[in-house]
Amino acid sequence: GNSVTQMEGPVTLSEEAFLTINCTYTATGYPSLFWYVQYPGEGLQLLLKATKADDKGSNKGFEATYRKETTSFHLEKGSVQVSDSAVYFCALPSGGYNKLIFGAGTRLAVHP
Amino acid sequence: DSGVTQTPKHLITATGQRVTLRCSPRSGDLSVYWYQQSLDQGLQFLIQYYNGEERAKGNILERFSAQQFPDLHSELNLSSLELGDSALYFCASSSSQTGFTDTQYFGPGTRLTVL
Numbered sequence: 001g002n003s004v005t006q007m008e009g010p011v012t013l014s015e016e017a018f019l020t021i022n023c024t025y026t027a028t029g030y031p032s033l034f035w036y037v038q039y040p041g042e043g044l045q046l047l048l049k050a051t052k053a054d055d056k057g058s059n060k061g062f063e064a065t066y067r068k069e070t071t072s073f074h075l076e077k078g079s080v081q082v083s084d085s086a087v088y089f090c091a092l093p094s095g096g097y098n099k100l101i102f103g104a105g106t107r108l109a110v111h112p
Numbered sequence: 113d114s115g116v117t118q119t120p121k122h123l124i125t126a127t128g129q130r131v132t133l134r135c136s137p138r139s140g141d142l143s144v145y146w147y148q149q150s151l152d153q154g155l156q157f158l159i160q161y162y163n164g165e166e167r168a169k170g171n172i173l174e175r176f177s178a179q180q181f182p183d184l185h186s187e188l189n190l191s192s193l194e195l196g197d198s199a200l201y202f203c204a205s206s207s208s209q210t211g212f213t214d215t216q217y218f219g220p221g222t223r224l225t226v227l
Contacts (some may be wrong), residue, residue, distance in 0.1 A: 036218070043202060043220035044155075045114065089155065093214075098168035099145065099157035100204075100216055 002027040002094035006103025009087075013080055013110050021075040021106045023064075023090035033057075033066055033073040034091040034100070044089070047075075080110045115139065116219035118203050124225045130191040133222045137184055137205030143167070144186040145206070145216060146178055150199040161186055162209045193226045200224075 007022040025033065035047040035057070048057035053068035062077045073090060090103040115138035125131055137144050146158040148171075157170035161180035172178075175193075180186045190197060200223050204216040 032215070034215070043114075044204075044218040046215060046217065049215060093210075095157075095170070096168060096210065098160045098210060099170055100147075100155075101157070102155040104154055 002031065002092055002101060004090050004092055004101055004103045006090045006106055008104065008106065010107040010109055013108070015082055015110055015112050016079045017110075019075070019077040019080045019084075019108065021088055021090075021108070023073045023075065023103060025071050025073060025090075025092055027071075027092060027094075030068070031093045033064070035062070035064055035073070035075050036089045036091055036102075038087045038089065038105070040086070047088070080108070082110045082112055084108060085110045114217040114219065116203060116205050116217050118201075118219035118222050120222060121220065122223050122225075124227065125193060126227055127193055127195060129193050129226075130189065131193065131224065133188040133190070133201055133203075133224075135186045135188070135203030135205075135219060137186070137203075138217055141205035141207050141217075142184065143206045143209060143214075144180055144184070145204040146172075146186070146188050147202040147204065147218075148199050149202060149221070150196075155202075158188070167209060190224070195226050198224055198226045 032051045036044045037047045048059040050057040050066035056065045087105045091100045117136045142163045158172040160168040178188045200221045204218045206214045
């Protein structure tokens, strides 16, 4: 079945630093790819998605490009803020496309 | 706000007990999914319902069951609770039956603590 591997955290950055969180996947076909974010004490929020190869998802300054040749969907942000401190999950559908499978999550801590 | 609601927000109970978690999907969504988030297992898919019918099953224990009602809300029943069932339980909804390109929107979760 499909699978996803996400870089381990925690990632600690200073405010305004550049962020990259790596995500690689194996998949049958070309399912949509997702990044979800979980802020402290809250549920999962969809951050961005990409539905086909070379598609770029973006939201709140975050971007990720669906790379078929490298099977990657890395999350980037040019200048992080303290409010970006959260756990980030890479995900894709699997198992007949009904269920989402998630990476282990990467905890980001941004300091002023 | 995703539009998915879950109640209760927190639940504390004892081993051996039974609890019911409730989820209301976004308006117009026919699919409901249940996930469990625990420290050791991460985020795991439990079960999916589409328009009242079970569609997919994941790592759901036999002590757990779910259903989706005609008004499309769903309930997850957990019985004979064990300490290891303590986790955050998420409900998600989407508009279609399959998730190839569909987006799942998550509720705020129910935190279950079994003492």
